[in-house]
Amino acid sequence: MTWPDSLPVAQVRIARPTDQLDEVVRFYVDGLGLRELARFENHAGYDGVMVGLPGADYHLEFTSHVDGSPGAAPSAENLLVLYFAGEAAMADVVRRLGVFGAEPVEAENPYWAATGGVAFPDPDGWIVMLVPQPVF
Structure with missing residues (x-):
């Protein structure tokens, strides 16, 4: 199946903040088994890591900000x-x-x-x- 012509998306990223960047990355990479795809530091006060399945078409991004991040997960249904x-x-x-x-x-x-x-x-x-x- 391919993306519809009306929505020619090349990549999908789900991004969210965390105050525990190293621990979250360890969970998704060492625990779950996803691969670290990319990492950045001090980009306008943000550090971040992208993890995903082989390739980069669908991936997760976790970021932390020098001033902190929003609180915990919103609900058990997320x-x-x-x-x-x-x-x-x-x-x-x-x-x-x-x-x-x-x-x-x-x-x-x-x-x-x-x-x-x-x-x-x-x-x-x-x-x-x-x-x-x-x-x-």
Whole structure:
């Protein structure tokens, strides 16, 4: 599937601030297994790190500002959902997160447990939902 002609997007970035940049990056890279794609320091008072899957078409950016960042995650329903190609692939990531020291939490919405999803909070409390198979 390709992007529609009416929206010729080349990259997608989801960005958010944190006051725990190093810990958040460790969670997503060492714990979850994403790759660090790029990093910058002192850009107008901001430091940041982009992490993602292979390639840079879809990635996350975490930033911290010299004056601090907004507070904690807004709710337990703000999710980053990662769909896997089967339970075995997901189980490897769940094990790695456990070794990393991350503890799963109960999802707010029972839909996720019914689909076999496992929720992990990152150091800021944002939820990463791992689901064993794609929905479509």
